[in-house]
Amino acid sequence: MRFTLSWLGEHLDAAESLERLSESLIALGLEVEAIIDRAAALAPFVVARVIEARAHPNADRLKVCVVDAGGAPLQVVCGAPNARAGMKAVFAPPGTVIPGTGLQLTRSTMRGIESNGMLLSERELGLGEDHAGIIDLDAAAVVGTPAAGALGLDDPVIDVAVTPNRPDCLGVRGIARDLAAAGQGTLKPRAMAAIPGRFQSPIGVRLAFSAETAAACPLFCGRYIRGVRNGPSPRWLQDRLKAIGLRPISALVDITNFVTMDLGRPLHVFDADTLAGGIHVRLSRTGERIAALNGRTYVLDDQVTVIADDDGVLGLGGVIGGEGSGCRESTVNVFVESALFDPLRTAASGRRLGIESDARYRFERGVDPESAWPGIEVATEMILALCGGEPSEAVSAGAVPAWRRSIRFRPARVQHLGGLDIPEDETLGILASLGFAVAGAGAELAVTPPSWRSDIHGEADLVEEVVRVHGYDRVPAVPLSRTARVTRPAVAPRQRRTAMVRRALAARGLCEAVTWSFLAARQAALFGGGDPALHLSNPISADLDTMRPSPLPNLIAAAARNLARGHDRVALFEIGAGYADTTPDGQSLIAAGIRCGAAAPRHWAAAERAPDVYDAKADLVEALQAAGASVEGLQHDTATPTWYHGGQAGAVKLGPKTVLGHFGVVHPRVLEALDVAAPLVAFELYLDRLPAPRARGSRMRPPLATSDLPAVERDFAFVVEQAVSADAVVRAARGADRALIVDVAVFDVYVGAAVGAGRKSLAVAVRLRPTERTLTEAEIEAVSRKIIAAVGKTTGGTLRT
């Protein structure tokens, strides 16, 4: 919402500085987006009179002018065809920067004639596109004064953002009322006498709605004015409209735009001679068309409020007028409309048809129901004043809808809810100055909001009005009471666990990324997602149209982008949601990570290698450990989802059913689909599947069990079939004597001729820890035999000889 300082002054007696005014607006909740002081930008330019303009001796299209800019006469070379002696123009002295070109003006010689400045066109002054000639100022402009004044640009423009609950501030008067309530001046009274009609309106109005749709237009007021002279509106009106970014069109149209901005009261003026029969307001019929004032033609459904005559649709109620019935220069007789339209229907129609207009903007937020009649009178008064003519009696259909409502108000709530301790009479004074009627006395009052405050419904709204006008900055800040003397944990154990995983992965060299929660459906499908129920019906782009099954695909895509940027080593992770369905339970927390390119930075002491499945496994195991999972008890499995390499990936499970995570080389088909040229390893950890950490309970560690008896380590090399997993051998060995064997570690894997084709040798170190006495050689022998037997039994492995 834009207005100028002098425009505000029409409604508000105030002598505040612009700065103070701006602060007050902000404090009232009318956020000042910009203050455009056009005069400041035009300060170097002054009004000059052209004393003489003669032809340039050396150039046909140039003139040599002598100008009076308030000092000694100056010679200026000018190329404008309209430069002539006696005119008043805008003069730029040497040294100024020309807004339209951005160039600094210098004293120069043009075709042998010295030029000491420049006479400017609209375009050169940055005011418009007109460059046909220099600006021809009004003859009354005073030589040597700032050009901004003569151009009508010395009135600062204030642009405020009005929140949707305050349609009353979509008119200058509403803003003035708020400022006055806050003590920034006095609202000027506004006398509004009904203008007597001189004859009966030849055009009648009728509301043609069913009982169910009657709310579409509760009231339609109109007046016929005959014998008007349309033409350009006066300078003051044009200046105001231009200042706020509206293009002056003709007096009749400018009047409607002015009243819309001045009072927040949209109007429409029909050329009465184009109307066929009376006006009726009704819902549109499917297929009806209208050529609107914006030059476009719209085909309507059956839900739009239309103003119609016997021939068809004249305009879309509350949205836009029609081209055919609009005012022209030649218009003589007019019919003025001031009506009420339903906010919801107006919004829906405007949205469906894609029409933005100042009228729609106001009607969809709610126009003051009591403003329809005054609107007619204001419009009539201005039309008579600017265009002449003779008014008919006003006509109307419908009635002002009921808007009065009483709200219980306890002034003590200002303190209890608003935290503001002010005297009750001040509270009531604020409400009165905003137009609220207060009845009753004591602790509970009855407050009726004014007709223009459709946003006020309850006590909390009234508290806001009082605190807002008094000033949010005057509410004392009171710290919250402490709930505990020493800070208690804010996060649940599960949330803490997530934080630990995040930091553990970063400590392992992976960089945390945050990627979109959505991706392309075809990519989701590669990772077991892409369920149509998880498609967005209005995605931002086709590449982001489906909720992701896991953070992994987006990480892989990120790796591809980083590789393309020249990174030779990419290690990323993300902890975020995967979505299996649209229910809250369908969302799960997944830690995913990838490594590709080199496993480590190139280094003189280490051979280069690419990350392999064991790097991914290490990441997963580390993450599990950080999450507090007991890694010892976990099971391994080679069954993995389709997006992993069938032979170089694995699953980590808690028991036979619960898969905690996957790791491995990502399937080349998937990498190809995601444009990743290099091999890539990944892991996914399903954090929600981990057993819930104990919320409370003992922090006590089990006692440390140590033994002074020497541990014994024995190495075994088993030859097994290739298909036998190391895990199976280790488990078998480990199970051979649960009491004595404390650790079994694989320290060598050998494949080659020495063990025969299709077989491998696994060397394990078995650590025995005696508990009661030092083991004898015979006892160690006995355990060894048990180990060999157990491995042989479960894996078919034999001792390598």
Add this chain to the structure above:
Amino acid sequence: MTDADSLQTEVAALERELMRAIGAAGETATLEQVRVAALGRKGRITELMHGLPALAPAERKRAGAAFNAVRDRIAAAIAARQRALHEAEVEARLRAEALDVTLPPRPTDRGTIHPVSQVTEEIIAIFADMGFTVAEGPDIEDDFHNFTALNIPPEHPARQMHDTFYLEAAPGAAPMVLRTHTSPVQIRAMRAGPPPYRVIAPGRTFRRDSDQTHTPMFHQVEGLVIDRSTHMGNLKGCLEEFGRAFFEVENLRMRFRPSHFPFTEPSAEVDIGCRRKGNELVIGAGEDWLEILGCGMVHPRVLEHVGLDPETHQGFAFGMGIDRVAMLKYGIPDLRAFFESDLRWLRHYGFAALDVPGLAMGLAR
């Protein structure tokens, strides 16, 4: 000259000769030869000692003492020489083992924590100290939690397709939405148990917006305090404490401006003071203002939607952009880069793994 005298002379000569040999021994092996030649079973001193019984008893005693003294001196000299040679040999070996220590050590890969995670933890640390706990809610929400319960009527512009992501609806069902704010967690928190409530809810939020300063996904943190007496003064107090702690500016200027949200009444937007110096932004100083959050007293209709009586319960809520305050605090220029996973950006703006924010050790280094 007695036998003893000549023997003495011979011993003295031998001592000189041996001392010379010990001194001349350049390595332990040579020294060992000297030792064997002198003190070994057939060594020369040993052999001289064998000649003692031939002397007269008186002389024997005197010469014996002298010989012993010589033998001890020789032994001591050999031991000393042995230590010196060993030292020298170690020194020589170490010299031979010298390496170029200017070579780089084996690298340790350091990953980073994303600014969103880091700043979220900072925010949690501060609100934890004010008695808040962390609540969560799903990203995919139903209409009730995201809109209706928050007093956002069906015709509200926020519900229109251009602001909200909708999921494709099952036949006959209302479409689910991607939550447009973290406010639905207010509703979930209040429906999960009885008041009082003091919770924050950080998380992902989604709006159908994509330009210089907007991304279709971003992060918010919601705050909610409900009890019987919390008022707007407490809202200001709480957020002012937060602002000072988070931006680590003790006299941070904050401004509460009236605004409008369907789910709060009264409503406010909060600005922090700042100064722009070219491209640099100094928080807390200067005359400019930067909006950081929206807040207000929870609307009575929101309380009614979760079964609370606005006559007995009241409090405030706020919603703040995590990415936005991260940008302001750490001078990160472009929101879109947060989600591009560019390693250069992640390493530059990310945080060390062990840099865990906390109030006791300081929020940020």
